[in-house]
Amino acid sequence: MSITCKKCGTGNPDDSAIICPHCGVVYAKAASAPQHARYPRDPQPDVADDQPKSRSFSVLNLGLIFIGAAVLAAGCFMPIVSIGVLKFSYYKNGHGDGLYVLILAGLILLGALGKSRPIAGFLGFICLGLISFDLYMATQKISEMQDKVAHDVQGNPFAGLALAVSNSVSLEWGWGVMYLGGILVLLGALLSNRMLKEQYAD
The missing domain is CATH 1.20.1440 (de novo design (two linked rop proteins))
Structure with missing residues (x-):
């Protein structure tokens, strides 16, 4: 059964490989890591940063x-x-x-x-x-x-x-x-x- 990296989802071309060729993570560590650690959520932009703190001209x-x-x-x-x-x-x-x-x-x-x-x-x-x-x-x-x-x-x-x-x-x-x-x-x-x-x- 082909091994798939639990972090980036890249398939392992060689089932005997220990390290993911794409992200470099060790397969054993990725498999044992908590779910939220495997797939970190994309950082959400700070809404306050997108909006000026005070309108420059009202x-x-x-x-x-x-x-x-x-x-x-x-x-x-x-x-x-x-x-x-x-x-x-x-x-x-x-x-x-x-x-x-x-x-x-x-x-x-x-x-x-x-x-x-x-x-x-x-x-x-x-x-x-x-x-x-x-x-x-x-x-x-x-x-x-x-x-x-x-x-x-x-x-x-x-x-x-x-x-x-x-x-x-x-x-x-x-x-x-x-x-x-x-x-x-x-x-x-x-x-x-x-x-x-x-x-x-x-």
């Missing part, structure tokens, strides 16, 4: 980045500086840094569509940096202008009018809108499902 990420980019773009057309009843936007008819923020907002949207949180976050950070720099420069220029006017109009009969005009120069709420948009973009880029689960875990 609907929440997409929504926050989209809303943030839209708010950023809208803020470019809102007043950031006023002189009396005159108000000036960040866009300045295409001559202000608002144009760059608009372009960056469009690139942020493309990054969101490509489901790239790093790109959206990096561009959002650049937007906030540019806005912060311009806000600082606007604050400095307004302060310097008011100090200069106060110094130059001393003894001038129209000093009161000049001071009233200079003091009417102020920052407007458009800055806050753009900051809100930038923060939303960063939140959408940084938040992950894992962070949310840890935040709201019981």
